[in-house]
Amino acid sequence: MRLSVLLNGLTDETIPDIEIKSMTNNSQQLVAGCLFLAEQGIHSHGLDYLSDADCRKIGAIVYQTGYDISRFSNYRHKMIGVDKLNEKVSAIAKRFYQPQLGQALIGVTGTNGKTSVTNFIAQLSGYGVIGTMGYGDIKHLNELSHTTPDALSVQKILAELSSYCDGVAMEVSSHALALHRVASVAFSVAVFTNLSQDHLDFHHDMADYFAAKSKLFAFASVNTAVINGDDDYGYRLAKTAEKNGKRALVFGQDERVKHFAEYVAVSNVKLSAQGISATLSVHLADYQGTEQLQTPVWGRFNVDNVLAAALALYATGQSLSDLLRKASALHGVNGRIEPIDLGANTIAIIDYSHTPDALDNVLASLREHTDNKIYTVFGCGGDRDKKKRPLMAEAVNRSADIGIITDDNPRTENAADIIADILTGDIDKSRFEVIGNRRDAIRFALQQLSSGDMVLIAGKGHETYQIIGTEKTHFSDHEVVREWLAEQER
Template sequence: MKQKELLGNIEHVIRQQCHDDDIKQIVYDSRKATPDSLFVCVPGEKVDGHDYAKEAITNGAKTLVVEKTVELYSGINIIKVNSARQAMAQIASKFYGNPSAKLNVIGVTGTNGKTTITYLLRNIFEASQQKTGVIGTINNWVGNEKITTERTTPEAPDFQQLLKTMLAEGVKTCLMEVSSHSLSLNRVDATSFQVGLFTNLTEDHLDFHPDMEHYYKAKKKLFAMTRKANVINADDPFGARMIKELESNEMTTISYGITEGGNLDLRAMDITMDFKGVHFIAKGLGMNHSISLPIPGKFSIYNALAAIAASRVMDIPQNNIVNALEKTKGIPGRFQRIDEFKDFGVIIDYAHTKDALENVLKSIRQFAGGRIITVFGCGGDRDTGKRSKMGKASGELSDYSILTSDNPRSEDPNNILQMIESGVKSTGGKYAIIENRKEAIRKAILMADKNDIILIAGKGHETTQTIGDKTDHFDDYEVALDVAREEKII
């Protein structure tokens, strides 16, 4: 594709024009530059792409997109733009043929629930014989082909290429988690969404966002990119604010929730919950159906309502929705029960914020026949403010807390544990500190009595643990089973 066609309406200045060759690839990593590629010099948090322009050229790049002044390399086209990230997203979309315009893209954003909702939607759409793609935290999927993912939302060139691959493979609907990072860093610019879905907003990622207002405004960007409807959780305070602020928007806004009163478009009524799942009647948007979802917890009702609302916007028949939800199997690391334990329960969950941990613990309390024993930690090199808050939540809502390592990364694990401990201490709750995560899980299993529930929180689906500069295989689900076998419990 020619440079002029790729640049389109992007505001730019040609600093140097040496050729009119076809551009054969868009790259932002100098190591992946190939002959006749276009290299976008993206300033990053730790490294600056402008410093790697020469390496990209050595590897074959013939065109540079920059936002800073760089050397005028011989034979290289140099295009200056106001924002390399914004330009990269628009260039990538154009290069791959604007694939989102030919797909039904449903974007899910919010602090909690994104992964579960995309998986529920996948089940619903495939039950209606629609081939789907999924982009998210656990894995990316093109139909039944699993693709390993490095981040929740890929960088723009990788994202647009993935959408093009989905089109080529006959995918009709793409269900994707849209992170606040991706919205702030322009990864999904130049993307057309049929539906935008907002789950909730609680304290998270404040190592990246300066405050909650910045976090909220990043999430809100998605809802200016939709073509069919915006689906919002009206029971969440930020969701209620979002609905009000979208009133002036010409796009249809659909509200869902469980709170009585108010003018909700979709509501859950007659709710019951137990260890096996949730049961409710979904009313609104053409629904008046009893639903049994085999995933426990109040939050599961909200996730189901979100999936129902988005499905109805896309004209999925009511019975297909109900049947797909009721056949849903457990989602890795999302309130995932380990069925091999018989005398007491063991649940793996990704809860890594105060709000998520509170929601999971409150849900467990509704059906726990004995004590709740919670094993958790907090990630290193991330938001430090949530550590004591998570400790406080566990101290208040658990009968016993076991503080351990999550992914300490470059931080001293003991410093992280001390921060969490301050929150637990403030509640007077019982706790132990065991830095080794496997041994922490072992203690929980050995101390559990009949009808107790063990919650292993924080890592969920993750299969590695990073301590210092070393990353080793570690899967909470596998470790819990390994310990139980070592102790001859199962």
């Protein structure tokens, strides 16, 4: 593609008349004749990493203005400055990769539940996914480093997925929205799951966090908003969406969901070892009636997640009744309230819950399954929101019998300092143990179980690594449980 086409309307500078066959924003992936996009990041600029040899190799350099380019005087003929390039990379990449999907693109945002909703969408429809667990079809996922990749990678992945998936459901993080990673992604349907404290190391406060999430619903391409009306932020968002002329499909158990033109009211929620069920009072533009939801996944909150997935697909033109029937064949998501039968009437639950609200919800659901003891192994990530650490302990204190505090990706922080922060919560410390080594903590919890007891192993879910310092080493909660179980069976 000609460079002039890629940058049309994005800069007033002279654009070299050259053909671009590849592009990158990673200085370690440069190839001869490529286009290098040099953005201003949070801590550095893309031009910081270019050597003379790199500049000789590159076909053209598009850089974010405001950077002193005097050291690049020999390569000025290759350089094109673009104001606010980081806001325009998505458009440039879309022009280059030209993703073409046959079905509506669905974006899912919220603090908790994004992975489950996108996974349920994929199970119900054959959609591909992009998110925390990777991208691709759900049986063959490619690893990602971020929930929502950078702007260039998003468009490249969408183009790849369009070759074998009709539609895509994407997890859209608040970081992605704040940093313009999805600025030119043509979402048709936007889903809001819930909002609770997280990422306040990045966002100034909850208002800033909500403002970032809300951006998805302001996209001109979004025609339908699927929103959890039980959530206070969701209720506000649904009101705004309706006011702005968007179709709002609101669901929940609170009576206020009936304030909207189109809604699904949830009642009679029941949990069992076989899964969850609920009665749905449906009031949509083309269908009013009563439906039953019956699905073999655990967790009261999964009523919301399954319903969000079904309504998102309904918004693309599929039959809600058919989708709810298909929900009877859903399976749980790896590392999301995932039960492992330990024998002797004991169960381990592996879950990704790493926010206070997620822990509250998972523990509340587990409490409905047992009157016996619930042990909870948990920790908090290093170099992340410190304010939520004591709140995590308080969530465990409310609904679990015993909390076992351990390491969970301490990164460059001192693990003991993280645990000390957790212990500042308003908790009964006599019901908490501290075992820093995560393997030892899990094994300790498993050894305590008596008939009818459960252990929740929280925070990592599907992850297969532990980050200590800057080094990522292999670690799997699943493997620790299964190794322990194999030892008991010998």
